[in-house]
Amino acid sequence: MVDLTALLTDLAAESEQLDALVAPLPPEAWDRPTPAPGWTVAHQIAHLAWTDHVAHLAATDAEAFYASVVSAPDPSRLVDDGAESFLAPPAELLDRWRAGRAALAAALAAAPAGEKLPWYGTGMSPTSMVTARIMETWAHGEDVADALGVRRPPTARLRHIAHLGFRTLGHSFAAHGRAVPTAPVRVELAAPDGDTWAFGPAEAADRVTGPALDFCLLVNQRRHRADLALVASGPVADEWLDVAQAFAGPPGVKREAAGSGHVGVTT
Structure with missing residues (x-):
């Protein structure tokens, strides 16, 4: 059995590593382009904040999650529009990301074991959701690191x-x-x-x-x-x-x- 608590600890560590990379940046550095076409450093963090938000909806209010899916003006732009909607000045964006990932961790820790949470095209157990969040946080962290010319050491995560x-x-x-x-x-x-x-x-x-x-x-x-x-x-x-x-x-x-x-x- 996968230990949900251990997974949440690793998710927190992955998030904190990226947080430590972007928190000291001057405002202009948040506008640097990343390898993702059209996305800046700010877009990468905004995307993580938005995804944490919709994952929190999935874990706490399935109807609200489904409503957010069906109300999307253009499903093909769901990810891009989500990131755009969460853009804010760096300090505000950091606060939003930190608060959102903490709320998500608490919601997933409280989710019944084995429960399937709604997601895009599938259902996910809490452990699968956390694993996916680790993957996304790491992957988008790589985009940020590339933009900043930083090489992050690989970890056991x-x-x-x-x-x-x-x-x-x-x-x-x-x-x-x-x-x-x-x-x-x-x-x-x-x-x-x-x-x-x-x-x-x-x-x-x-x-x-x-x-x-x-x-x-x-x-x-x-x-x-x-x-x-x-x-x-x-x-x-x-x-x-x-x-x-x-x-x-x-x-x-x-x-x-x-x-x-x-x-x-x-x-």
Whole structure:
């Protein structure tokens, strides 16, 4: 069983790491563009604040959550409009994000174990919701770090994201209109502390290996596979690395190859 309290602790730590990165910034730095087209540093934090808000609705008032979905003027712009609606001067935006994530954590801690909370296109248990919030906070934190020219050290919290990336293999294919493979895939990742994180059957012919950080960057579409030290063995594993996405919804806009020197190898 996944420990919800431990997950909430990791979510708080991930949020605090990003908070410490943006809180000292001068106002003009909040206007820096990030790799997400049209999004500044402020948009990234506003997006997290908005998503925490709608997740709180899902955990506390399902009818209000559904109302927010059906009342969206343009469903294709739901995420962009949500971020825009939460934009504010830096100090106000920080306060809003901090208050919202604290309220969400309290609501999820109080949610009955196993209860399915409404979400976009699916239902999520409280533990799944927290895991998704860890993933989003980390991924959008990477966008902020890129904008600021900062490299954040990887932490053990990446294991949550790596596991989610593995579990969403089928979704990745389906989201791109491809048949979901039936062949199992083994994933073996080098953890930040030197350990190995493994998912999937050990005897699987299709395999993905490499650094855990690189795998998390790929499944969140924060780097192109050509810029990552991931090795795919077998046709299913190779195709997966082209379509991988751990987040819900339609295919995201993938990053262009930056030519960082790492090469995604297929064997």
